Amino acid sequence: MTVTPLPSAPGPGAHxxxxxxxxxxxxxxxxxxxxAQVERTATVELAAGVRRLRLGPLTALAVDRTLRxxxxxxxxxxLDARITRAWTPRAPLPPGPDDSGLRHRLHALEGRIREEERLTDRLEARLALLAQLTADLLREVGEGAGAGEVERTRWHRELDRVDAGREQHGEELRAARARLRRLEVDRAAALGALEEAEERPAELVAHLDLTVEAAQAGxxxxxxxxLVPCALWRPSYRATLADGELRLESEAVVWQRTGEAWTGARLTFSTARSALATEPPALAEDVLTLRERTAEEKRTVEVELREEAISELGPDGVVPGVDDGGEVRVLNAPAPATVPSDGRAHRVPLASFGGPAHSEFACAPELSPLVTQAVRFRNTAGHPLLAGPVELVRGSGFTGRGRLPFTxxxxxxxxxxGSSDGYRVVRETEERQSTAGLSQRSVTTRTVRLHLSRFSGPEERDEQLVAVRERVPVSEVAAVEVRLRKEDCSPVPDAFDTEGSVRWDVPLGPGARRTLTLVYEISASAKVAGL
Known part of the structure; x- marks a missing residue:
């Protein structure tokens, strides 16, 4: 990118x-x-007065209204700044992976033509040298014969050697010229086909025209x-677990195709959403009406069982934007970085921290029969951790990918x-219906049995703790009651919260097996329908 001064309009003090x-x-x-918000700086020599400068070229995607x-x-x-754009032919470049086979063939033909031309020049130079050598030999023969010095054997030998060389190189020159003619014919055919099939578009080049006033030269x-579009970033992490400690390295993954590379630039990453509208949404009327319930509605209470899950934006639970907890976060790269304009992902290191971590094996048999290793740690980075993917590394190396929520x-x-192959969980359920006495309440008793086994190798001798979680329905209406029958559970759960989550902390030694029993009942009045 260069700065080229333009002729300024004539005026007092103008140079x-x-x-x-x-x-x-x-x-x-x-x-x-x-x-992305791009900043450019340059030091230019100015003369006193008003002067026009042209800066560029710069990316044609620059947003004019954000220029400052x-x-x-x-x-x-x-005094004035504006972006001017013009279509210019593209510079000749070798074909890339996205170019057609015809353009690759033309590039290969031109390379072979250049090689044959260089070979032809070398052969012509050798033939000219042999011709000069022949002339020198013939002059020596004439001078020696006139002086009475006859060296027939040497003259015959030298002339034969020169003639053999001229014949050999002449034949090679004829073959090279024939190959060159064939290659030129092929190149002409390829050029004709390329002109008919493809047309290389011109490139839009932008320049920045500045009008600057300087009080003195210097x-x-x-x-x-x-601002420029076609640039974005997302946070990414790498978690390494070793010897009871977890080290978390944070990175920014940057994609950009703005048309110019960011070479050795200071990078700052922000979660600000400048594209969102700043005006509040328009208010609409919400009319509420009251009506008397019908006799059928008074006699029955409609209920249903439903699953409650934490909703996430985007398809397949992938958040399309950066989850910053509702507050704009700004992260600075510790060192300048280079991001080429190729549209590919480039990682920029941000920060890292480490500390003790608590590891346990956990299982939710209702959702999955696998026992996974869950690691808990505290965020001691001094700033929030944005939600993003995590590369997981253990002592044996890379183990998979996970996702870190906003912390x-x-x-x-x-x-x-990831899961452990040394455990197996089998889940069995049993349901029994009954009616309770004069109240005619229907009672559904459900029994869940979990069979937990550990398969250990001969080198394993320690006991490990497995956290097993199950769910109990939670009622939102008074007509339906849910009760955990702790007296029938074996063993009694170690924890049971208001959200219906039941937890056991089960110690398992090498080759051990345990059976866990969970019993709860759902009681509903006669007016309840839908269960």
């Missing part, structure tokens, strides 16, 4: 002397969710800010390091 060519690189970038140019140098003022620092500073987080 049209061209200044030196100065680079205008991208020095800082603030990455947002779906765009300024100078911190005293006595220098930017260097001036110019700073340009503008406030100082809060506890949990990661799953």
């Amino acid at each position: 049209t002397t061209p200044g030196p060519v100065t680079a205008l690189p991208v020095t800082a970038v603030t990455c947002l969710e779906d765009r 140019a300024e100078s911190d140098t005293p006595g220098v003022r930017v 260097p001036a620092l110019l700073t340009v800010h503008h 406030a500073a100082g809060a506890d987080a949990e990661l799953s390091f």
Whole structure:
């Protein structure tokens, strides 16, 4: 990117002397969710008066209305800044992986033609040298014969050697020229086919035109800010578990295809959503009406069983944006980084921390028969951890990928390091219906049996704790009651909360087996329908 002075309009104090060519690189970038704020700086030599400068080229995707140019140098003022764009032919470049086979063939033919031309030039130079050598030999023969010095054997030998060389190189030159003619015919055919099938479009090139006023001659620092689309970032993590400690490394994954590379730029990552509207939504009337219940509605209470899950945005539970807990977060890269404009993912290190971690084996047989290793740790990074994918690494190496939820500073987080093949869980359910006495309440008794086994190798001798979780329905209406029958549970659960979650902490030694029994009953009045 260069700075080229343009002729300025004539006027008092105006100077049209061209200044030196100065680079205008991208020095800082603030990455947002779906765009980026680019900062460029350059130092230019200015003469006193008003002067027009052209900066560029820069990406044609720059947003004009966000353009801001300024100078911190005293006595220098930017009067006007605008972006001008023009279509220019693309520079000749070798074909890339996305180009057609015809363009690759043309590129290969041109390379072979250049090789044959170089070979032809070498052969012609050798033949010219042999011709000069033949002339020198014939002159030596004439001079020696006139002086009476006859060396027939040597003259015959030298002339035969020169003639053999001229014949050999002449034949090679004829073959090279024949190959060159065939290649030129093939190139002409390929060029004709390429002109009929493809047309290389012109490239849109943008420049920044500045009108600058300087009170005195000297260097001036110019700073340009503008927004560009086609750039985004997302947080990513790498968790390493070793010797009871967890080390979490945070990175920013950056994609950009703005048309120019960010080379050695200071990168800042923000969760600000500048694309969201700032106006409150329009209010609509919400009319509520009252009506008398029908006799049938008074006699019955309609209920249903439903699953409650934490809803997430996006398909397959993937959050499309950055989950920042509802507050804008700003993260700074500790060192300058380079992000090429290729549309691929590039990782920029942000920070890392480590600390003690609590590991346990957990299982939810109603959802999965696998026993997973859950690791809990505290966020001691000093700032919140944004939600994002995590690469999981244990002592044996890479074990898989997980997802870290949004974690406030100082809060506890949990990661799953995959399932263990040394455990097996079998779940059995049994249901019994009955009616309770004069009240005619229907009682449904459900029994859940969990058979937990541990398969250990001969080197394992320690006892391990497995956290087993089950669910009990929670009633939202007075006509339906749910009761956990602790006297029939074996063993009695270690924890039971208001959300219906039941937990056992089961110690298992090598080769041990345990059976857990959960019993609860659902009692509903005669007016309840739907169970």
